[in-house]
Amino acid sequence: MSESTQHHQQADEKGSARTVSGAEIQLKDVVKRYPGQKNAAVNDLSITVPAGEVVMFIGPSGCGKTTSLKMINRLIEPTSGTITIDGDDIRGRDADELRRTIGYVIQGGSLFPHLTVADNIAVVPKLLKWDKKRIAERTEELLDLVGLEAGRYRDRYPRELSGGQQQRVGVARGLAADPPVVLMDEPFGAVDPITRQRLQDEMLGIQRELGKTIVCVTHDIDEAIKLGDRILIFSEGAKIEQYDTPENVLAAPANDFVADFVGAGSTLKQLSLSRVNELNFVDWTTARIGDDAQDAVRRAEAAGQECVVVLDDRGRPIAWPWNRNLRRASTIDVKRREELVTLDERATLNDALDTMLSSSHAGAIVTDARDKYLGVVDFESVTAHIRTQEAAAQEAQEARSEEAAS
Numbered sequence: 001m002s003e004s005t006q007h008h009q010q011a012d013e014k015g016s017a018r019t020v021s022g023a024e025i026q027l028k029d030v031v032k033r034y035p036g037q038k039n040a041a042v043n044d045l046s047i048t049v050p051a052g053e054v055v056m057f058i059g060p061s062g063c064g065k066t067t068s069l070k071m072i073n074r075l076i077e078p079t080s081g082t083i084t085i086d087g088d089d090i091r092g093r094d095a096d097e098l099r100r101t102i103g104y105v106i107q108g109g110s111l112f113p114h115l116t117v118a119d120n121i122a123v124v125p126k127l128l129k130w131d132k133k134r135i136a137e138r139t140e141e142l143l144d145l146v147g148l149e150a151g152r153y154r155d156r157y158p159r160e161l162s163g164g165q166q167q168r169v170g171v172a173r174g175l176a177a178d179p180p181v182v183l184m185d186e187p188f189g190a191v192d193p194i195t196r197q198r199l200q201d202e203m204l205g206i207q208r209e210l211g212k213t214i215v216c217v218t219h220d221i222d223e224a225i226k227l228g229d230r231i232l233i234f235s236e237g238a239k240i241e242q243y244d245t246p247e248n249v250l251a252a253p254a255n256d257f258v259a260d261f262v263g264a265g266s267t268l269k270q271l272s273l274s275r276v277n278e279l280n281f282v283d284w285t286t287a288r289i290g291d292d293a294q295d296a297v298r299r300a301e302a303a304g305q306e307c308v309v310v311l312d313d314r315g316r317p318i319a320w321p322w323n324r325n326l327r328r329a330s331t332i333d334v335k336r337r338e339e340l341v342t343l344d345e346r347a348t349l350n351d352a353l354d355t356m357l358s359s360s361h362a363g364a365i366v367t368d369a370r371d372k373y374l375g376v377v378d379f380e381s382v383t384a385h386i387r388t389q390e391a392a393a394q395e396a397q398e399a400r401s402e403e404a405a406s
């Protein structure tokens with residue numbers, strides 16, 4: 001990490017203070033023309049990525065997203081134009097040294113197969129000659145940050161991990177030396193939808209804590225809306241069609257290209273703007289292991305609920321049995337831990353609907369960043385929230401029309 005990297009507090013648009021450890025990136029009149037190509041892959045691109053923000057690059061295949069991204073860490077050299085990070089022209093830096101100060105995360109994690117998880121994470125810290133103790137502590141801290149238990153995973157090889165776990169290690173590796181800037185190229189492209197949702201939620205949590213400057217290429221407009229402070233929509237030649245907040249891209253697409261790209265169903269896409277923690281949770285009946293099972297069933301029935309959320313001794317949900325399956329039990333006991341799918345409170349309403357649709361309970365258990373139980377959401381919580389939002393939007397629209405008329 002560059003020693004000059006500043007950690008400071010900055011008020012975001014909603015007025016709450018957050019830490020910013022990122023650096024501003026500027027591209028000015030950047031052109032990339034590959035040999036033998038008639039048209040430039042990137043034709044005169046100028047943008048500023050503010051320090052501490054997440055900017056999502058999206059656009060049709062071949063429009064120049066990856067080329068634009070890779071010019072920022074000099075994996076590709078521009079034909080002309082200037083790129084600065086924190087005001088410094090990156091051409092003045094040694095390319096290898098530059099890359100050690102920029103995190104890079106790509107699809108699948110691209111881990112070294114012959115290195116353990118810990119050694120994969122330690123690649124850049126080792127190059128930076130950190131001492132052993134500092135590297136070990138950092139590895140531990142990062143594994144925790146990406147939700148992998150250090151004791152269990154530290155010494156495994158990539159082939160002993162699932163795709164989602166490899167991707168988590170890839171994210172940890174990208175953050176290892178605490179770089180102010182992180183570049184990501186479809187980081188969650190190769191994992192299943194539920195794992196992808198979790199990784200996105202984790203990335204949001206990490207970003208809230210660390211305030212890096214992140215530039216991320218994606219193919220998925222919902223992902224762009226969910227993760228981006230701003231979205232940059234490109235057309236061919238890395239032409240900027242719109243560079244704006246997700247709210248504005250959805251509410252006021254700059255032109256037909258953007259409107260087509262964002263797609264119809266943009267009311268549904270609004271669901272990607274709202275988070276589960278904005279919903280009113282249903283207060284579900286809970287019980288701990290060892291509690292009286294019949295008492296739990298009675299409480300659930302009195303509340304009109306057909307099942308009980310079972311929590312472990314740290315308040316984390318571990319099972320959601322039906323009352324009918326508890327009738328013969330004297331105490332609550334979970335013999336076989338089921339794969340309980342829970343919903344992170346930072347997930348979007350779109351994710352919530354996906355999770356609920358695949359659950360036999362017609363609802364989902366919500367947890368906080370430490371997996372603690374918060375409550376349950378069901379279809380009614382989501383529709384109630386949508387109705388309130390629609391009413392608020394209509395009111396705002398009417399106020400605007402009245403203002404315009406007067």
Ligand SMILES: Nc1ncnc2c1ncn2[C@@H]1O[C@H](COP(=O)(O)OP(=O)(O)OP(=O)(O)O)[C@@H](O)[C@H]1O
Pocket residue numbers: 034035037041059060061062063064065066067068
């Ligand atoms: N090494 C190369 N040599 C020649 N042309 C290239 C090279 N790399 C990319 N291109 C071309 O440059 C243009 C932009 O490619 P780039 O990979 O940046 O697009 P992209 O938006 O990231 O695409 P995708 O979404 O398909 O990954 C494309 O027309 C591509 O064919």
